[in-house]
Amino acid sequence: MTTPTVALVGASGHGMWHRQQIAELQDAGRLELAALVDVRPVEGAPDGVATFTDHAEMLRAVRPDAVVICTPPHTHLPIASDALRAGADVLLEKPPVLSLDEHRALAGVVAQTGRACQIGFQALGSAALAELVGAIVDGKLGAITGIATVASWQREDAYYQRSPWAGRRTLNGRPALDGALANPLAHSWMQCLAIMDGDPPVAVELERYRCRDIEVDDTAAMRITLASGRHIVVAVTLCGEDKIEGEVIVYGTAGRAVLEYPTDRLKLPGDADFREVSGRTSLLENLLDHRANGTPLIVPLARTEPFTAVLDVLNSAPEPTLLGGDLVVPEGVAPARTLTIQGINAALRQATERLALFSELPTRGRCARTGWT
Ligand SMILES: NC(=O)c1ccc[n+]([C@@H]2O[C@H](COP(=O)([O-])OP(=O)(O)OC[C@H]3O[C@@H](n4cnc5c(N)ncnc54)[C@H](O)[C@@H]3O)[C@@H](O)[C@H]2O)c1
Numbered sequence: 001m002t003t004p005t006v007a008l009v010g011a012s013g014h015g016m017w018h019r020q021q022i023a024e025l026q027d028a029g030r031l032e033l034a035a036l037v038d039v040r041p042v043e044g045a046p047d048g049v050a051t052f053t054d055h056a057e058m059l060r061a062v063r064p065d066a067v068v069i070c071t072p073p074h075t076h077l078p079i080a081s082d083a084l085r086a087g088a089d090v091l092l093e094k095p096p097v098l099s100l101d102e103h104r105a106l107a108g109v110v111a112q113t114g115r116a117c118q119i120g121f122q123a124l125g126s127a128a129l130a131e132l133v134g135a136i137v138d139g140k141l142g143a144i145t146g147i148a149t150v151a152s153w154q155r156e157d158a159y160y161q162r163s164p165w166a167g168r169r170t171l172n173g174r175p176a177l178d179g180a181l182a183n184p185l186a187h188s189w190m191q192c193l194a195i196m197d198g199d200p201p202v203a204v205e206l207e208r209y210r211c212r213d214i215e216v217d218d219t220a221a222m223r224i225t226l227a228s229g230r231h232i233v234v235a236v237t238l239c240g241e242d243k244i245e246g247e248v249i250v251y252g253t254a255g256r257a258v259l260e261y262p263t264d265r266l267k268l269p270g271d272a273d274f275r276e277v278s279g280r281t282s283l284l285e286n287l288l289d290h291r292a293n294g295t296p297l298i299v300p301l302a303r304t305e306p307f308t309a310v311l312d313v314l315n316s317a318p319e320p321t322l323l324g325g326d327l328v329v330p331e332g333v334a335p336a337r338t339l340t341i342q343g344i345n346a347a348l349r350q351a352t353e354r355l356a357l358f359s360e361l362p363t364r365g366r367c368a369r370t371g372w373t
Pocket of ligand 1: 009010011012013014015037038039040053054055070071072073075093094095120121122162163164183
């Protein structure tokens with residue numbers, strides 16, 4: 001069998017990470033990098049690898065077997081559709097699309113072409129998640145009563161200057177949705193939805209805040225009600241105090257489990273502390289295995305439909321409330337300046353413990369719909 005050819009569309013930004021992944025798989029003989037595409041000049045293309053500024057031209061000229069798409073989310077639907085129609089299998093970065101209408105359109109192209117479309121929620125390929133799901137299925141947590149996720153990160157001003165879509169709700173009249181919930185911290189609640197697979201969201205409550213002159217949330221509490229009546233609570237910020245990498249906490253009648261999803265550390269009922277569960281299946285390698293021998297995709301597009309259903313709610317949500325005054329403490333000088341919300345980490349932790357929104361918390365750090373008190 002010949003080595004599959006792979007092209008990358010969106011070769012800068014997070015595309016640099018994909019270039020590294022592709023290089024490792026090429027070294028292992030699993031693929032051949034055939035082209036890099038970016039509307040900006042591509043720097044550091046390996047010798048002999050063709051570069052393009054237009055993905056359609058690349059598809060015609062190169063006809064790659066697979067295409068990795070790492071462009072801004074509002075460009076995903078047209079580029080992924082073109083790649084699938086050109087006969088390629090696709091690894092499409094998250095968030096795959098920004099509305100259920102777009103999801104249905106892309107699912108239609110996948111069905112028509114019969115090609116594979118894997119979505120880049122890479123933490124779904126982790127052995128730690130698989131062990132957690134196994135423990136739930138084996139009844140080690142008893143009956144699951146709810147699930148929460150918490151992350152406290154920092155972003156400098158420069159993050160919001162990196163690209164035209166950064167911090168934007170819409171761009172050129174189309175959703176862009178570069179908020180904490182929809183973009184950098186999307187993995188946190190996609191993990192929760194995956195754990196609660198088969199129990200789809202039926203309602204979403206949102207409390208969103210921003211500390212900068214942006215159109216989207218940098219801080220949010222979100223409560224998703226599932227068909228069973230159970231809740232997923234998401235409490236996240238990009239203006240955090242001490243860093244919380246990202247935890248998923250599953251509450252059961254027989255105890256709780258905590259998964260630190262970016263680092264694959266797991267604590268099950270009875271564990272004294274976190275332990276590392278090594279092993280992550282690369283989503284690109286899984287896509288190549290799918291092509292070669294029918295190995296099931298880890299994150300087929302269909303698996304992300306509940307995620308996109310929640311994004312539909314974010315699309316029509318009111319603008320996030322602007323926080324300021326003494327509550328928000330700046331440090332450093334732009335573009336390296338950070339902003340920190342005083343008391344935010346305690347509020348995040350309380351929200352996840354109580355499966356509550358900020359406005360429902362009893363103590364300092366309480367966020368009302370009109371501000372933070
Ligand atoms: N899975 C993860 O952990 C993870 C992490 C970071 C970003 N992402 C996702 O990766 C995608 C890209 O994010 P980013 O932060 O790198 O964005 P970015 O804007 O920094 O970079 C995107 C790149 O795509 C290029 N581009 C834009 N439109 C294009 C087009 N039509 N054709 C070809 N190239 C085009 C840009 O010039 C830029 O080089 C987003 O979907 C984002 O959510 C995923």
